[in-house]
Amino acid sequence: MQTVTVLAFDGISPFHLSVPGLVFGRMGTGTESTAPYNVLTCAEDPGIISTPAGFDIMVRHGLEAMDDADTVVIPSWRRDLPLSDPTRAALHRAHDRGARMVGLCLGSWAIAASGLADGREITTHWSAAADLARAYPAVQVRSDTLWSDHGDLITSAGVAAALDCCLHLVRTDLGSRTATELARALVLAPHRSGSQAQYIPVAVPDALEDDPMEHAMLWARTHLDTPIDLDTWARTALMSRRTFTRHFRDRTGSSPQQWLLHQRIDRARLLLESTDDPMDRVATASGLGTAVNLRHHFHRLLGTSPAAHRTQFRRAA
Incomplete structure (x- = not known):
């Protein structure tokens, strides 16, 4: 069982503090006893800390x-809030020991202040990105992505993106099936790519039948094992290729081709984790064509091979 330690401080938002416990510890889902992580909350000065919500929180560690x-x-x-020397030292000790560091929303400020992100790229809430970049010029700040994962250093935008980021880490640790089941329990989207835009300036219609883009994305997900050309895909939304591409980028923050590739890789991950199908069959079923294409895109997007991914999650199981 992995241990996740969450840093609290005086004046912390109860919502943000609850996100790691909700995702990693399954707190409040009725399945806490089966949570694969041990979640602890700590503070520099354990005891009672205040929140802006009108109630206090007791931190024991x-x-x-x-x-x-x-x-x-x-x-x-x-x-x-300055990052104190004891907190900075504790973060460095954990990182030097091999712990991965996760900054959710404005938690990226503490990551930047620690010096762990110097010369590296981090993500934060779009409204704070300019100020963070000015405060810590040695850090490359992203405000156009939901989250970024560099292995030892993971940062995200705020609120819902923090949930997405934690769910991504569950997917990385335990596989697509576990992450999808957890997402269902939390009533979250099973997977939103970290490259998706934080702010999408297009209103989403209330009903599926009034939403041609949602209809087109659903159609693509059910046809991943077949070739999908852009003109045919655009016709499912009753749009021209050019109009469809523009609306798709406005809606998702990525091109149709990029989105489709991520969906196919996610399908391949699930097949690798849940079946014994050979690589050629996984490639065909996910729409990637050949085992060579599967290995190429898998390594480029996930940094590992399909075989290593399957072995890792078989071991975990």
């Missing part, structure tokens, strides 16, 4: 809880 953590999560931060 101090910074020493990071010493055995596999993952350290900073779920938010206050821009006016």
Whole structure:
């Protein structure tokens, strides 16, 4: 069982603090006893900490809880709160030991202040990105993605994107099936790519029948094992190729081809984890064509091979 340690501080938002416990610890879902992570909350000064919600929170653990953590999560931060020397030292000890560091929303401020992100890229809420870049010029700040994962350093935008980011880590650790089941329990989208835009300036219609883009995306998901050319796909939305491409990018933040590739890779991941199908069959069923294409795109997007991915999750199972 992996240990996830969450850093709390005086004035923290209860919502942001609850996200890691909800996703990693399944708290409030009725399945807490089967959670594959041990979630601890710590603070520099354990005891009662205040929140802006009109109630206080009791934190039992101090910074020493990071010493055995596999993952350290900073779920938010206050821009006016300096990162103290003891907290900075605890973060560095955990990182040096091999723990992955996760900054959700404004938690990226604490990551930047620690120096762990110097010369590297992090994501934060779009409204805070400019200020963060000015405050820490050694850090490359992204405001156009939901989250970014560099293995040892994971950062995300705020609110819903924090849920997406934590769910991505569950998917990375435990596989697509576990992440999809958890998403269903939390009534979340099973997977939103980190490259998706934070802010999409197009209203989503209330009903599916009034939403040609949603209809087109659903059609594509049910035809992943067949060739999908852009003109045919656009016709399912009753649009020209050019209009469809423009609306698709406005809706998702990516091109139709990029989105479709991510859907196919996700289908391949699920097949690798849940079947014994040979690579050629997985490639065909996911629409990637050949085992060579499967290996190429899998390694380019996920940094590993299909065979290694299957072995990893068979071991975990």
